[in-house]
Amino acid sequence: MRKIEVAVCETEEEYRxxxxxxxxxxxxxxxxxxxxxxxxxxxGALEQRSFDIAVFGGGFEQAEEYAGERSLPVIRLxxxxxxxxxxxxxxxxxxxTAVTEVFRYQPMEAIWHEMQALTGGxxxxxxxxxxxxKMEVIGVCSPVRHEMQMPFSLTCAGIxxxxxxxxxxxxxxxxxxxxxxxxxxxxxxxxxxxxxxxGRLLPEAFGKYVYESEGFSYxxxxxxxxxxxxxxxxxxxxxxxxxxxQTDFExxxxxxxxxLDRFGRMLQACSSIFCLTKQGFYFNCQTxxxxxxxxxxxxxxxxxxxxxxxLPFSARHLRAGNxxxxxxxxxxxxxxxxxxxxxxxxxYESK
Numbered sequence: 001m002r003k004i005e006v007a008v009c010e011t012e013e014e015y016r017x018x019x020x021x022x023x024x025x026x027x028x029x030x031x032x033x034x035x036x037x038x039x040x041x042x043x044g045a046l047e048q049r050s051f052d053i054a055v056f057g058g059g060f061e062q063a064e065e066y067a068g069e070r071s072l073p074v075i076r077l078x079x080x081x082x083x084x085x086x087x088x089x090x091x092x093x094x095x096x097t098a099v100t101e102v103f104r105y106q107p108m109e110a111i112w113h114e115m116q117a118l119t120g121g122x123x124x125x126x127x128x129x130x131x132x133x134k135m136e137v138i139g140v141c142s143p144v145r146h147e148m149q150m151p152f153s154l155t156c157a158g159i160x161x162x163x164x165x166x167x168x169x170x171x172x173x174x175x176x177x178x179x180x181x182x183x184x185x186x187x188x189x190x191x192x193x194x195x196x197x198x199g200r201l202l203p204e205a206f207g208k209y210v211y212e213s214e215g216f217s218y219x220x221x222x223x224x225x226x227x228x229x230x231x232x233x234x235x236x237x238x239x240x241x242x243x244x245x246q247t248d249f250e251x252x253x254x255x256x257x258x259x260l261d262r263f264g265r266m267l268q269a270c271s272s273i274f275c276l277t278k279q280g281f282y283f284n285c286q287t288x289x290x291x292x293x294x295x296x297x298x299x300x301x302x303x304x305x306x307x308x309x310x311l312p313f314s315a316r317h318l319r320a321g322n323x324x325x326x327x328x329x330x331x332x333x334x335x336x337x338x339x340x341x342x343x344x345x346x347x348y349e350s351k
Contacts, residue, residue, distance in 0.1 A: 004031045004119050009042050010057035022108040039063045052119045073118040077104035105199025106238040107245045135244045139270035141256040143290035144283040146276040147315040155330045155339040157253045161215035164250035170221035172257030177221050181327050185211050185220030190227040193235050203246040214327050233262040264297030273306040
């Protein structure tokens with residue numbers, strides 16, 4: 001397959017060097033890279049050769065116009081997370097050239113997938129929304145707001161941690177996560193996202209946001225629900241890319257709540273999705289509307305990865321105390337057996 005010809009145009013020497021080094025070290029079989037520190041150098045090269053894509057930092061505004069005249073796809077590097085616009089910050093210039101604004105300090109793998117999408121490098125633009133990851137992402141949601149959603153997810157995390165390194169994330173309003181399960185945690189997901197947006201989330205400092213319980217890791221959820229609803233699809237994708245590139249987690253279990261930005265697109269990153277429901281006409285109507293929504297945004301076989309579960313348990317008997325934490329009670333109860341069989345694909349029969 002022909003290599004992608006990439007022009008990296010960036011006045012900041014350190015960033016340009018790191019960008020080029022990443023492509024040379026990790027994508028040499030897929031891309032040929034050409035670096036330019038000044039606008040005139042790029043314009044001169046553009047007269048002599050053709051490129052498949054140009055990546056522009058600041059100071060290359062005129063060069064971007066020339067790229068538009070030649071219908072050259074462009075990635076514009078931004079110092080802040082781009083404002084939410086139609087199709088993830090992607091729009092057309094007057095000459096109908098695709099221009100995509102991306103956060104310059106997100107993991108390089110995420111930017112690389114944008115480059116592939118714009119050049120047709122084996123992936124469509126829609127498919128590129130899923131960062132290709134070796135790390136497994138398991139999503140849990142409930143259109144009927146099942147009260148056992150969080151216990152279900154945490155039990156999954158505890159069981160999966162018996163065989164690998166697992167991280168649990170909670171994207172729910174007012175979850176009461178720390179209080180219910182009597183866990184500690186001061187720094188939370190909101191702190192992480194702020195650092196990610198500012199390009200200050202460093203692997204060596206990431207550990208202070210991660211806590212341990214029953215063999216798996218967790219990050220305390222957003223303390224402020226307003227901050228949760230400001231979480232964008234781009235934030236979410238960049239954080240998953242960070243976890244993939246900068247940590248050794250093998251599995252991430254995510255509890256999804258309501259009102260999330262482009263929720264259907266967030267689900268695309270999940271290799272499997274547990275959708276918790278209840279029996280009854282009222283709950284069936286809610287589930288049907290949810291599935292209609294999933295069909296309307298369905299991409300990359302999303303429905304095939306979704307498992308509807310009528311969960312036959314309630315939270316009314318959950319109690320702390322008895323010398324055993326709630327999570328441990330869940331893991332070694334009938335409920336834990338139920339979840340374990342769901343994870344292994346076994347058929348569950350209640351006693």
